[in-house]
Amino acid sequence: MTWWQIILSGFEALKEYIALHVLTCLIPAFLLAGAMVTFVSREAIVRYMGAATSKFKSFALAAGGSFFVAACSCTVIPVASGLYYGGAGVGPAFILLWVAPAANILALVYTGTILGGKMVGVRILAALLMAFVVGGVMSLVFRKEEKARAESNPSQAAQAHTKVMKRADVVLLLLLVLALLAPNYIVQKGPYYQKVIVWAVGMAIAFGYAFLTKTREEIGHWMKETWWFVRLIFPLLLAGVFVVGIIGALLPEAWVTEWLGGASLRSSFLATLIGAISYFATMTEAPFVHKLMGLGMGAGPALALLLTGPGLSLPNWLAIARVFGVKKALVYVPTLILLGTLVGWIAGNTVLR
Amino acid sequence: MRIEILGTGCPKCQATEQIVRKALAELGIDAEVVHVNDPRKFREYGVMFTPAVAIDGQVKLSGHVPSVEEIKRLLAH
Numbered sequence: 065m066t067w068w069q070i071i072l073s074g075f076e077a078l079k080e081y082i083a084l085h086v087l088t089c090l091i092p093a094f095l096l097a098g099a100m101v102t103f104v105s106r107e108a109i110v111r112y113m114g115a116a117t118s119k120f121k122s123f124a125l126a127a128g129g130s131f132f133v134a135a136c137s138c139t140v141i142p143v144a145s146g147l148y149y150g151g152a153g154v155g156p157a158f159i160l161l162w163v164a165p166a167a168n169i170l171a172l173v174y175t176g177t178i179l180g181g182k183m184v185g186v187r188i189l190a191a192l193l194m195a196f197v198v199g200g201v202m203s204l205v206f207r208k209e210e211k212a213r214a215e216s217n218p219s220q221a222a223q224a225h226t227k228v229m230k231r232a233d234v235v236l237l238l239l240l241v242l243a244l245l246a247p248n249y250i251v252q253k254g255p256y257y258q259k260v261i262v263w264a265v266g267m268a269i270a271f272g273y274a275f276l277t278k279t280r281e282e283i284g285h286w287m288k289e290t291w292w293f294v295r296l297i298f299p300l301l302l303a304g305v306f307v308v309g310i311i312g313a314l315l316p317e318a319w320v321t322e323w324l325g326g327a328s329l330r331s332s333f334l335a336t337l338i339g340a341i342s343y344f345a346t347m348t349e350a351p352f353v354h355k356l357m358g359l360g361m362g363a364g365p366a367l368a369l370l371l372t373g374p375g376l377s378l379p380n381w382l383a384i385a386r387v388f389g390v391k392k393a394l395v396y397v398p399t400l401i402l403l404g405t406l407v408g409w410i411a412g413n414t415v416l417r
Numbered sequence: 418m419r420i421e422i423l424g425t426g427c428p429k430c431q432a433t434e435q436i437v438r439k440a441l442a443e444l445g446i447d448a449e450v451v452h453v454n455d456p457r458k459f460r461e462y463g464v465m466f467t468p469a470v471a472i473d474g475q476v477k478l479s480g481h482v483p484s485v486e487e488i489k490r491l492l493a494h
Contacts, residue, residue: 106465107465107466139425141425142467145457145459145460150460150465285481296429386456387456
């Protein structure tokens with residue numbers, strides 16, 4: 065294969081990607097993420113997480129709330145650190161750190177359009193399961209430290225009174241989710257223009273509702289935040305797809321089948337390791353995994369890579385060590401690598417077989 | 418006057434710094450602008466959502482990129 069063909073396959077992947085995903089998938093996804101940043105009070109969510117009294121409740125709140133903090137692994141660190149040093153337990157803080165990038169709504173929706181609904185369902189369940197285990201392990205290992213912290217740090221439960229969001233905002237977010245899902249689920253097999261029609265109707269309804277219930281200023285804020293997501297993620301996504309196209313052309317299929325195929329413990333471990341070390345910007349993990357699956361990667365290892373890809377990376381390990389201390393990073397990262405391997409292996413031999 | 422931009426060095430934080438500088442130039446105010454990117458510093462200020470802007474040690478906004486107008490309003494008080 066000549067270098068020219070290799071570069072060409074990068075452009076081929078880019079062309080296919082832009083034609084199929086930008087209009088019906090990415091535009092609504094970015095609008096949804098922008099709306100979440102504008103209309104959902106992240107401060108209120110995090111305050112609720114910090115104020116929870118029982119351990120189970122604080123874990124559940126942290127895991128559930130993290131779905132709505134659309135973030136990649138770099139922006140979530142100050143949030144988790146603020147939660148932790150604001151008096152919340154080490155468990156919820158690390159749950160947020162894990163779930164927000166590994167299962168944020170942008171990435172989930174996008175996984176669905178590329179890899180199908182079943183993969184999303186398993187991804188959500190696995191992310192939640194891993195969140196509870198990692199939260200438990202962190203609380204257990206650092207229980208002495210936690211006890212000392214709890215005594216010196218009176219809880220600040222009294223201030224959780226800001227509303228997370230207004231009812232009109234909930235409706236708007238739901239309409240956007242529908243506009244996002246409808247084209248890909250109603251028109252699964254039909255020609256592309258049918259998807260575009262469903263998309264246009266969905267968007268028109270969502271925008272109609274927004275214009276009726278929102279002030280001009282609020283819509284302006286929303287558009288500004290949406291534009292930020294486009295500017296931050298879109299170039300990374302295009303670069304990612306291009307690189308994936310090239311990797312796909314270079315990697316011998318036999319190699320992928322040998323090392324990442326099937327549902328063995330080794331494939332799952334290798335996939336977890338790739339995901340845990342390299343940096344994947346939110347959403348770039350889906351086309352990467354899609355390509356590898358086309359070359360023979362097994363579904364279990366694919367799940368492991370989807371989970372650890374956006375949730376962990378080498379730069380992210382270092383940042384966690386700097387903010388929370390080396391010891392916590394040394395417990396957190398290996399626990400997740402172990403869990404990712406196990407989850408990929410078990411799911412690959414059961415639900416994803 | 419001392420203005421601190423709290424951010425992880427992300428593009429949004431850099432944009433915030435640009436906007437602050439622009440607002441200062443338009444108002445003709447001479448102030449020291451510093452970019453703080455140590456997450457440990459953020460929690461001293463109680464900031465979770467970056468970018469944030471602190472004027473003379475007081476956090477004035479956090480969680481979004483401000484407009485030039487917004488900064489001007491903050492500087493007027």
